[in-house]
Amino acid sequence: MPDNEIKDTQPNPVKGETQPTSVKSDTQPRPSIAAKKFPRWLAALAVVLLLLLGALAGYGSGMGQRTDAQSTQVTGQLQEQFDLGMQAMDVGQYEVAQQHFEFIIENDPEFPGVMEAYADLLLRMQTSPTPTFTLTPTITPTPDLRGVEAIYANVRTALTDRDWDALLTHLDSLRKADPNYRTAEVDSLYYLALRMRGVGKITFQDGETCADINLEGGIYDLTLAERFGTLDSFSEGLRSYARLYIIGASYWDQDWLQAQAFFDQVRAGYNLMDSSCMAASERWRFATIKVAEKLLDEGDVCGAEEQFNLAFSVASNKNEEYYPTATDVSEQCDGGDNGGGEPPPPDGTPTETPTPTGTPTDVPTP
Numbered sequence: 001m002p003d004n005e006i007k008d009t010q011p012n013p014v015k016g017e018t019q020p021t022s023v024k025s026d027t028q029p030r031p032s033i034a035a036k037k038f039p040r041w042l043a044a045l046a047v048v049l050l051l052l053l054g055a056l057a058g059y060g061s062g063m064g065q066r067t068d069a070q071s072t073q074v075t076g077q078l079q080e081q082f083d084l085g086m087q088a089m090d091v092g093q094y095e096v097a098q099q100h101f102e103f104i105i106e107n108d109p110e111f112p113g114v115m116e117a118y119a120d121l122l123l124r125m126q127t128s129p130t131p132t133f134t135l136t137p138t139i140t141p142t143p144d145l146r147g148v149e150a151i152y153a154n155v156r157t158a159l160t161d162r163d164w165d166a167l168l169t170h171l172d173s174l175r176k177a178d179p180n181y182r183t184a185e186v187d188s189l190y191y192l193a194l195r196m197r198g199v200g201k202i203t204f205q206d207g208e209t210c211a212d213i214n215l216e217g218g219i220y221d222l223t224l225a226e227r228f229g230t231l232d233s234f235s236e237g238l239r240s241y242a243r244l245y246i247i248g249a250s251y252w253d254q255d256w257l258q259a260q261a262f263f264d265q266v267r268a269g270y271n272l273m274d275s276s277c278m279a280a281s282e283r284w285r286f287a288t289i290k291v292a293e294k295l296l297d298e299g300d301v302c303g304a305e306e307q308f309n310l311a312f313s314v315a316s317n318k319n320e321e322y323y324p325t326a327t328d329v330s331e332q333c334d335g336g337d338n339g340g341g342e343p344p345p346p347d348g349t350p351t352e353t354p355t356p357t358g359t360p361t362d363v364p365t366p
Helices: 003-008 040-090 094-107 114-126 146-161 164-177 183-202 215-225 233-250 256-269 280-297 301-311 317-334
Strands: none
Touching (some): 040 114, 094 233, 114 183, 146 164, 183 233, 215 233, 233 256, 256 280, 280 301, 280 317, 301 317
């Protein structure tokens, strides 16, 4: 057969394709697709994570700046209210000034100068002179007020010194000497002295310790102050929470559930304490632990675990002694014992089921 005819019978080579040179090259391992290309989904995930971390960092920084800005704004608002109250008091707009000062007391009773300004305002409100007119002048003998004026001078000195005990003593002497002497002013001074002394007995004052706190005495003074004027919202709130504290203390060692409930209200309000130096938050923490122990004795391990966790939300070094018990309770609850029966004995020895004897009686439901 001619060469051109033999050539026509051969397969045509594919354009651009390189023919293998040897059999050995076909047996070499080829690199995998995963080794040649980086996965696109992994790159996208990395980008998303970086964006998320950046967003979280920016959010945290923004929240911090926002908190600082809010604190600065509140302080500025209280200062503005204080300035407006002082201006209103100076021009005789006492009711307007009272609204400004009470707003500050409700938000920050420790705001510098607000209590002194408020006390001065109450004094001015009660002692504003009221003109009296007489058509026909009458000649009356001039009473001898030298003794009364001397007592009144002592009243002013005690007021300047903010000595409320001495002020009340001098007011009693003044009213006994002359019941009609400066009646409106004396009434306002009674209100001011009783109000300030009552608040001082319920809260800490300069130079005092918790042993000086007298909740009952403070409640009594504030109740007496109501005879001479309406209590402001701050002192009224203190009196209410002081009463709740005393009620909660009456359940101490008697009913831990009731004690827990009352002290929970007090700690959410003013977190008062009595002469035992136990704040309402500390009493609530201890009462909550006692509730947890009671539930544990009744076999409700999961309920006990919840109460232990609540108690531990109040930071205290005294919590450490209850950590082992709380850990054991948590393990029992996670192990399936949801309070439906008594926890197993520590050594794992099965307990015998007691056989009831005698006539069964109804067991009251707690």
